[in-house]
Amino acid sequence: MPWYDTDSWLTAAFAPHPATMAFTLLLVIALPILLHTFIYRKQTPTSLPGFVLLGPSGAGKTAFVTLAERSAVAQTHTSTSPLAIDAILPDTIVPTSAHYRSPGDPAYERARRLLLQDTPGHGKLRHFAAAQLANPINVRGIIFVVDAAAVADEAGLNEAAEYLHDVLLALQKRYTGAKTSKGPKEIPVLIAANKLDLFTALPPHLVKISLERAISEVRKSKAKGLKDSGVAMGGEDDGLDEEREWLGEGGDGPFEFRQMEEVGTTVTVKGGNVIGGDAADVQSWWEWIAEHL
Amino acid sequence: MLDTFEILTTSGVVLWSRTYVPVGANIINSLIRDVFIEERIIPHSEEAGAKPTYRKEAYTLKWTAAKDLGLIFVAVYQSLVHLTWIDKLLDNVRALFTGLYGEQLKKEHTSVVDCSKFTPYFERQIQELEGTSDSAPSVKLTPPSSSNGESAEESAPALPALQKAQRPLYDTSADSTPVPTPDTSRPNTPGQGQGPTHLLTGKSRPGGGKLSRRDRKKASAVTSAPASSGDEASVKRKAKGSAKKNRIWGEYGAEEEDSSTILDYSQTDIQDGTSQPEALEEIKQETWGRKTGKGQFVLKDLDEEMDQIIAAENAKKESATASGGIVGSSLGALGGLFRNVVGGKTLTKEDLVKPLKGMEEHLLKKNVAQEAVVRLCESVERDLIGLKTGNFTTIESTLRTSMEKALTKILTPTSSLDLLREIQTVNASGRPYVLSIVGVNGVGKSTNLSKIAFFLLQNHHRVLIAAADTFRSGAVEQLGVHVRNLKELSKREGGEVDLFQKGYGKDAANIAQDAVVYASKNDFNVVLIDTAGRRHNDARLMSSLEKFGKLANPDKILMVGEALVGSDSVAQARNFNNSFGPGRGLDGFVISKCDTVGDMVGTLVSMVHATGIPVVFLGVGQHYADLRGLNVGSVCRLLMS
Ligand SMILES: Nc1nc2c(ncn2[C@@H]2O[C@H](COP(=O)(O)OP(=O)(O)OP(=O)(O)O)[C@@H](O)[C@H]2O)c(=O)[nH]1
Ligand SMILES: [Mg+2]
Numbered sequence: 001m002p003w004y005d006t007d008s009w010l011t012a013a014f015a016p017h018p019a020t021m022a023f024t025l026l027l028v029i030a031l032p033i034l035l036h037t038f039i040y041r042k043q044t045p046t047s048l049p050g051f052v053l054l055g056p057s058g059a060g061k062t063a064f065v066t067l068a069e070r071s072a073v074a075q076t077h078t079s080t081s082p083l084a085i086d087a088i089l090p091d092t093i094v095p096t097s098a099h100y101r102s103p104g105d106p107a108y109e110r111a112r113r114l115l116l117q118d119t120p121g122h123g124k125l126r127h128f129a130a131a132q133l134a135n136p137i138n139v140r141g142i143i144f145v146v147d148a149a150a151v152a153d154e155a156g157l158n159e160a161a162e163y164l165h166d167v168l169l170a171l172q173k174r175y176t177g178a179k180t181s182k183g184p185k186e187i188p189v190l191i192a193a194n195k196l197d198l199f200t201a202l203p204p205h206l207v208k209i210s211l212e213r214a215i216s217e218v219r220k221s222k223a224k225g226l227k228d229s230g231v232a233m234g235g236e237d238d239g240l241d242e243e244r245e246w247l248g249e250g251g252d253g254p255f256e257f258r259q260m261e262e263v264g265t266t267v268t269v270k271g272g273n274v275i276g277g278d279a280a281d282v283q284s285w286w287e288w289i290a291e292h293l
Numbered sequence: 294m295l296d297t298f299e300i301l302t303t304s305g306v307v308l309w310s311r312t313y314v315p316v317g318a319n320i321i322n323s324l325i326r327d328v329f330i331e332e333r334i335i336p337h338s339e340e341a342g343a344k345p346t347y348r349k350e351a352y353t354l355k356w357t358a359a360k361d362l363g364l365i366f367v368a369v370y371q372s373l374v375h376l377t378w379i380d381k382l383l384d385n386v387r388a389l390f391t392g393l394y395g396e397q398l399k400k401e402h403t404s405v406v407d408c409s410k411f412t413p414y415f416e417r418q419i420q421e422l423e424g425t426s427d428s429a430p431s432v433k434l435t436p437p438s439s440s441n442g443e444s445a446e447e448s449a450p451a452l453p454a455l456q457k458a459q460r461p462l463y464d465t466s467a468d469s470t471p472v473p474t475p476d477t478s479r480p481n482t483p484g485q486g487q488g489p490t491h492l493l494t495g496k497s498r499p500g501g502g503k504l505s506r507r508d509r510k511k512a513s514a515v516t517s518a519p520a521s522s523g524d525e526a527s528v529k530r531k532a533k534g535s536a537k538k539n540r541i542w543g544e545y546g547a548e549e550e551d552s553s554t555i556l557d558y559s560q561t562d563i564q565d566g567t568s569q570p571e572a573l574e575e576i577k578q579e580t581w582g583r584k585t586g587k588g589q590f591v592l593k594d595l596d597e598e599m600d601q602i603i604a605a606e607n608a609k610k611e612s613a614t615a616s617g618g619i620v621g622s623s624l625g626a627l628g629g630l631f632r633n634v635v636g637g638k639t640l641t642k643e644d645l646v647k648p649l650k651g652m653e654e655h656l657l658k659k660n661v662a663q664e665a666v667v668r669l670c671e672s673v674e675r676d677l678i679g680l681k682t683g684n685f686t687t688i689e690s691t692l693r694t695s696m697e698k699a700l701t702k703i704l705t706p707t708s709s710l711d712l713l714r715e716i717q718t719v720n721a722s723g724r725p726y727v728l729s730i731v732g733v734n735g736v737g738k739s740t741n742l743s744k745i746a747f748f749l750l751q752n753h754h755r756v757l758i759a760a761a762d763t764f765r766s767g768a769v770e771q772l773g774v775h776v777r778n779l780k781e782l783s784k785r786e787g788g789e790v791d792l793f794q795k796g797y798g799k800d801a802a803n804i805a806q807d808a809v810v811y812a813s814k815n816d817f818n819v820v821l822i823d824t825a826g827r828r829h830n831d832a833r834l835m836s837s838l839e840k841f842g843k844l845a846n847p848d849k850i851l852m853v854g855e856a857l858v859g860s861d862s863v864a865q866a867r868n869f870n871n872s873f874g875p876g877r878g879l880d881g882f883v884i885s886k887c888d889t890v891g892d893m894v895g896t897l898v899s900m901v902h903a904t905g906i907p908v909v910f911l912g913v914g915q916h917y918a919d920l921r922g923l924n925v926g927s928v929c930r931l932l933m934s
Contacts, residue, residue: 058322062305069404077318078325079305081363086402115402118304122330123707127698154718159708221713224752226910228924 047138048086048115049293054129054167055145056159057121060194063274064145064282065118073275079120082128087116093286095293114140114293126163133170141188141292142167143285148193148201148271151210161214164191165222168215168260168267169247175263186264190288191257193269197276204271208257211269216255219247295376296352296369298415300390303363306404309390309411316352316369324354324367331707331905332672344380348372357383359391360679361639362398366390378422385418388606389599414599421596638682640691645674648692659932661895662860665902673699697929703898704925706907710881712849713752716819719848725757725812727820729805729845730883731838731869732853734826737885737912739768741853742823743775745910747917749819750779750788757817759808760794761801761841764825769794772823782917791817801825801837805845822847829868842873849880851909854900856890866903881909888913892931897923 150156
């Protein structure tokens with residue numbers, strides 16, 4: 001039917017039709033609100049890009065957070081609750097997203113801000129970290145801090161490896177369990193080998209090798225270990241968890257961080273020290289953060 | 294004398310600290326770990342109404358918290374010293390600090406609180422409290438490591454005049470020659486003294502503040518004198534210096550700021566400042582400088598202000614409790630009701646009584662022992678009082694989440710047990726891994742031992758089962774049946790299993806020892822030792838466990854407990870844990886028959902509560918394969934359902 005016909009939609013749109021009026025009214029009221037929220041969101045992102053700090057107790061997570069916030073480290077003790085702080089990249093570092101902006105541009109300043117989220121590392125308090133991992137809104141990356149001196153001995157290495165294994169497994173599960181075909185947004189992991197100022201500390205490449213080796217062991221014994229009681233007692237997720245989770249590639253080969261790339265997680269190891277030596281040296285960590293901001 | 298006072302957040306950042314004698318960070322860390330996180334040590338207070346204490350190495354720690362702001366105030370002092378005023382100090386400092394910085398502390402996404410001006414307040418508190426208490430004699434008990442403060446303290450009341458007369462000497466010559474005055478001739482430099490020094494003198498004269506400033510200066514002058522007495526002294530001095538400056542930022546940064554700030558000083562201050570600018574920087578700039586500039590003196594103002602803040606904070610607290618108590622005003626009640634629904638209500642003890650009662654009954658129904666319930670509820674209550682409920686959350690749901698957290702915390706082991714890896718590590722050192730099982734009669738020790746054996750066989754270990762139950766007739770045969778079955782199964786699964794037995798009547802400890810020797814000779818890599826069941830209140834049988842532990846020296850001792858057992862579980866766990874003599878305890882629990890109790894899995898909580906030892910295995914059925922690790926999340930869900 002042609003547009004000038006009395007029944008055509010165009011005619012109806014200009015006629016004093018109740019539906020038309022209702023629609024117009026709705027539009028008039030809703031548009032400013034939508035526009036406002038849109039622009040408002042755009043201008044001040046309600047949530048900054050976040051980086052979550054994980055790692056065993058005493059690794060130096062809180063120390064790093066305080067260093068990031070002020071330019072010197074505060075004294076710290078074992079944390080019992082999480083902490084989130086606004087941090088700004090140091091002046092010497094330009095985030096990849098702001099390469100073409102000039103300093104002074106407000107957008108440039110904004111692109112340098114981030115939220116650092118510290119979590120307690122004590123074995124009994126990892127549920128805070130687990131909650132972050134289960135629902136990583138706005139999380140751009142995970143910084144897993146390890147004490148490079150503590151991983152030099154067996155016990156410290158195992159603790160770090162077990163924790164890291166669980167973290168990587170959670171990320172893998174999130175990736176493989178995603179409903180969309182595209183897969184969820186990639187979450188990279190930085191393994192920050194801290195306390196390199198101590199002479200007992202392992203250099204970063206050895207930290208990497210030891211962790212890979214220890215995770216291979218953890219993975220093996222986890223696979224052989226007992227099933228946990230969830231299924232037998234809860235009854236709620238019967239049959240679901242029967243399949244064992246296996247971190248990284250199948251097969252009996254050793255675990256390597258490289259294998260995590262397949263599930264959308266690149267793992268990088270970088271060394272630094274928050275305290276000590278001549279001064280703190282966390283430049284390489286900042287570079288990594290800037291890269292993923 | 295006080296060694297250190299720290300104000301830190303629950304997230305682990307030290308906001309403010311005052312160090313008289315440096316104390317290792319591990320001391321406060323272990324307070325946090327043992328008392329706050331693992332709750333292994335239930336703090337007790339020495340006198341009724343006093344604050345609880347915690348001892349670590351040679352130190353005693355007392356603390357208080359401001360829950361809503363997430364602050365912990367900790368005082369550390371030598372256990373040898375008896376300080377009566379610490380409780381009061383903690384309370385006052387808390388009131389002051391929350392009063393002064395409460396607003397700053399509520400800011401989100403930051404850990405910075407600018408509390409550099411807090412030092413004078415703190416100093417005044419110490420002076421006042423020390424002045425009112427008669428703790429002077431006890432001071433002599435302090436070992437030399439902390440005696441800096443005391444030496445000055447002793448001299449101060451005794452020789453005010455002398456001190457006054459000689460003050461000019463300090464001003465000019467403190468850097469170079471120690472003058473043989475009572476103060477400086479002491480073995481330890483008086484560098485530390487400022488807190489205690491003006492303690493008695495400060496009040497008696499109007500210009501007391503000047504003295505204290507001078508003392509400060511004097512102290513810091515000594516502090517920065519060239520090192521002459523070796524390493525230890527220089528370390529000490531460094532620590533003292535940093536304490537003086539009240540820097541919580543560590544060692545960086547502050548050194549550069551001083552030269553610019555001296556200028557705005559009145560005459561006396563310049564004098565002070567030039568001789569020791571660095572140490573004065575904070576004080577002069579912020580509070581002291583400003584007030585002296587106006588030509589009036591400081592301490593009076595400070596005192597008044599301080600009293601006001603403390604009074605205001607106390608009044609706040611009082612009004613909170615009062616309004617909670619008198620629900621007579623209908624408007625208040627209505628408002629409370631409304632806020633209970635909408636959220637944003639500050640919880641008081643009264644608010645929590647009823648919901649806690651409900652929670653208590655709920656947990657008791659889940660078969661959690663009374664004692665554990667009380668402790669859980671108390672810890673949750675401690676957690677919640679003074680807290681504001683979130684938006685649109687009721688007290689009940691706040692309580693629920695808090696209880697869930699408490700349960701998760703109590704059940705989650707500090708480090709997880711990975712049996713297979715431990716076996717590997719121990720075998721690598723060339724000896725068999727020894728695991729033994731204890732428990733009361735009839736809880737399923739042999740059955741669970743067999744289940745563990747089956748699990749190990751599946752992983753191709755060579756397992757020797759030792760029958761150390763030489764007491765109950767039929768026990769050895771029963772184990773023999775299990776071993777036969779396991780042998781049958783292991784044909785399919787791989788691995789190898791055998792029984793080690795010496796019949797009845799022999800001493801269990803010796804059998805166990807022999808079994809370990811036999812195992813290493815015959816290339817078994819795991820030894821599982823079954824022991825006789827015994828009532829946990831049977832002193833004779835329990836005492837033989839100590840010898841058993843010594844001779845067999847197991848890598849792990851697990852106790853089997855029944856999920857069905859009720860309130861007895863606490864005593865069972867405790868007695869068994871204590872029966873191996875000092876330095877040795879249980880390493881974990883196996884909870885059997887979990888399949889028979891449905892959601893009433895409270896026994897787990899009771900046993901962990903009693904000992905702080907984790908549950909490592911759960912028996913969930915009649916088959917060899919029915920052994921599980923603990924899933925904390927699902928157990929918590931069951932308990933809260
Ligand atoms: N030598 C040295 N010590 C460091 C370094 N970084 C941190 N530390 C120290 O390590 C200790 C622990 O640091 P925290 O930041 O509190 O540890 P955390 O990772 O937050 O630990 P939890 O809160 O228990 O999870 C502190 O005493 C720090 O001073 C470093 O780079 N070098
Ligand atoms: Mg921390």
